[in-house]
Amino acid sequence: MFPAWAVELLPRDWPVQASLSGRIDLESYLSDGAPPGLLFADDELLFNPRVSLFADVHLGSHWYAFAQARFDRGFDPGLNAGGKGRIDEYLLRWTPFDTPVVNVQAGKFATVFGNWVQRHLAWDNPFITAPLAYENVLIMTDRTAPGGAGGFLGRRSRTDTKGSWLPVIWGPSYATGASVFGRIERFDYAFEIKNASLSSRPTAWRADEVGFNAPTYSGRLGFRPDAAWNLGISGSTGAYMIADSPALPGGSERDDFQQSTLGLDASYAHGHLQLWSEVILSRFEVPNVGNADSLSYFIEAKYKLTESLFAALRWNQQFFDTVPNGAGGSATWESRILRIDTAVGYRFNRSLQLKLQYSYGHENSPAENAEHLLATQLTWRF
Numbered sequence: 001m002f003p004a005w006a007v008e009l010l011p012r013d014w015p016v017q018a019s020l021s022g023r024i025d026l027e028s029y030l031s032d033g034a035p036p037g038l039l040f041a042d043d044e045l046l047f048n049p050r051v052s053l054f055a056d057v058h059l060g061s062h063w064y065a066f067a068q069a070r071f072d073r074g075f076d077p078g079l080n081a082g083g084k085g086r087i088d089e090y091l092l093r094w095t096p097f098d099t100p101v102v103n104v105q106a107g108k109f110a111t112v113f114g115n116w117v118q119r120h121l122a123w124d125n126p127f128i129t130a131p132l133a134y135e136n137v138l139i140m141t142d143r144t145a146p147g148g149a150g151g152f153l154g155r156r157s158r159t160d161t162k163g164s165w166l167p168v169i170w171g172p173s174y175a176t177g178a179s180v181f182g183r184i185e186r187f188d189y190a191f192e193i194k195n196a197s198l199s200s201r202p203t204a205w206r207a208d209e210v211g212f213n214a215p216t217y218s219g220r221l222g223f224r225p226d227a228a229w230n231l232g233i234s235g236s237t238g239a240y241m242i243a244d245s246p247a248l249p250g251g252s253e254r255d256d257f258q259q260s261t262l263g264l265d266a267s268y269a270h271g272h273l274q275l276w277s278e279v280i281l282s283r284f285e286v287p288n289v290g291n292a293d294s295l296s297y298f299i300e301a302k303y304k305l306t307e308s309l310f311a312a313l314r315w316n317q318q319f320f321d322t323v324p325n326g327a328g329g330s331a332t333w334e335s336r337i338l339r340i341d342t343a344v345g346y347r348f349n350r351s352l353q354l355k356l357q358y359s360y361g362h363e364n365s366p367a368e369n370a371e372h373l374l375a376t377q378l379t380w381r382f
Helices: 149-157
Strands: 016-031 045-059 063-072 084-094 103-108 176-184 187-194 216-223 229-239 258-270 273-286 290-304 309-320 322-324 330-332 337-347 352-363 372-381
Touching: 149 322, 187 229, 290 322
Parallel strands: none
Antiparallel strands: 016 045, 016 372, 045 063, 063 084, 084 103, 103 176, 176 187, 187 216, 216 229, 229 258, 258 273, 273 290, 290 309, 309 337, 322 330, 337 352, 352 372
């Protein structure tokens, strides 16, 4: 019922079962310029310690509660200069039947979109960083609207402004809401309603920061043809602007500007080899500009060399369509980017793991973003 390393808090013969487990991550990042992705640092070297606590509670076989608390320098490395604690996830789940055909849950939890989020935690992710679509910051803003196409396109030459700009999907997207999910023979399904879009920043995930007046709807349908394969299609649509703004066109509201996203995913596992892939199409309706479309994909492989040692390789690319340039023509609204992630990991035992990652990224842009990233991560589960 609980992970082998978890501490059970109540006797096993009680109708309520509770356990507490945790994880300590010690991470370091070294880049040759402005750190890529969702790394918030002024220097080329960033050290990021993190303590995570997980509480699991089962009430019989039909009710389950979960919470995740973290103590670190921000949800994303370096986001806050000093240490800070918070609750990232909490949920209450009801399973009305003795089989997992239907589950209903409410709270603050990871999105159902795609297949990367299901393995985003440090112990399950072969890499230290996320795929490109889940962390590459674009020139899209959620607090202010561009005055026109010229100002919007002018951002392309700037170094990433991570305090204002958004990725296609912000990591696991722990927004607040409710979901229903389950499995029927070879088919999986999951649908959710959340208070914020897939691209929304962590501060928007709390219901007291962004309410439900313009919710986001997401879902995934999966098919398992056999034990090796898992195929899925995901979709999401919802307002990505955080609040109504005076900068929005007259008479419009934030619900008038949607982010719509479609994803295809596949995974395969056989012997020592695991493969994952996603293709993600996303459209932002940009005030005073029009539709801004992008296509992202990644292909990821992990191979278990020995019982303890594994290697991983991930190929990521992101492409962008054109928008009107305000002068009668059009221009690509972002610079296409290629990134190659490589990693090796070693599990000393069931509780201790070390990973090393090197990433090379190339962006067709004059912006001075880093091309090289070296990262390390030591994880201890308790």
